[in-house]
Amino acid sequence: MFRKVAVMKNTRAGCLVAFSVLSTTAASGEQFDRSVTALTKASFVHLKVAYGCQRHLGVARYHEAHIAVENALRATGLPTHVAMAAAEDLAKEARASNLRMPDRSSQKCFATFVHTKNDLNRWRAIVTAPPSPQPR
Numbered sequence: 501m502f503r504k505v506a507v508m509k510n511t512r513a514g515c516l517v518a519f520s521v522l523s524t525t526a527a528s529g530e531q532f533d534r535s536v537t538a539l540t541k542a543s544f545v546h547l548k549v550a551y552g553c554q555r556h557l558g559v560a561r562y563h564e565a566h567i568a569v570e571n572a573l574r575a576t577g578l579p580t581h582v583a584m585a586a587a588e589d590l591a592k593e594a595r596a597s598n599l600r601m602p603d604r605s606s607q608k609c610f611a612t613f614v615h616t617k618n619d620l621n622r623w624r625a626i627v628t629a630p631p632s633p634q635p636r
Contacts, residue, residue, distance in 0.1 A: 539572050543569040543590075546617060546620045548598060549565075550564070550613060551595055566587060572624060
């Protein structure tokens with residue numbers, strides 16, 4: 501199976517989005533692209549919440565979210581060194597955007613963190629699921 505990997509900067513969202521294009525059918529390729537984009541955005545949102553709520557959740561949750569971003573980017577087919585560099589860029593963006601965020605309560609932080617983690621896990625399961633057999 502042929503696979504092509506490309507990296508594209510999404511300046512509007514301020515994050516690096518990784519696309520991996522499969523050469524099966526156009527429909528499944530587009531669906532995979534949307535899933536990869538959603539996975540990357542979900543990991544970025546999760547990282548922003550973890551950084552913004554670091555005081556309530558602890559440093560370990562921020563590091564966990566940072567690793568989740570790296571893993572999400574690696575799941576798209578990026579090489580490890582590229583994924584780690586892109587994850588660091590996303591972490592810088594998360595730190596910069598959270599400077600403008602008001603302080604959150606601990607209850608809201610925990611609920612938002614759990615919600616974004618569940619969303620991230622759902623998209624990760626979609627992207628990393630084995631491909632279904634194509635009807636002939």
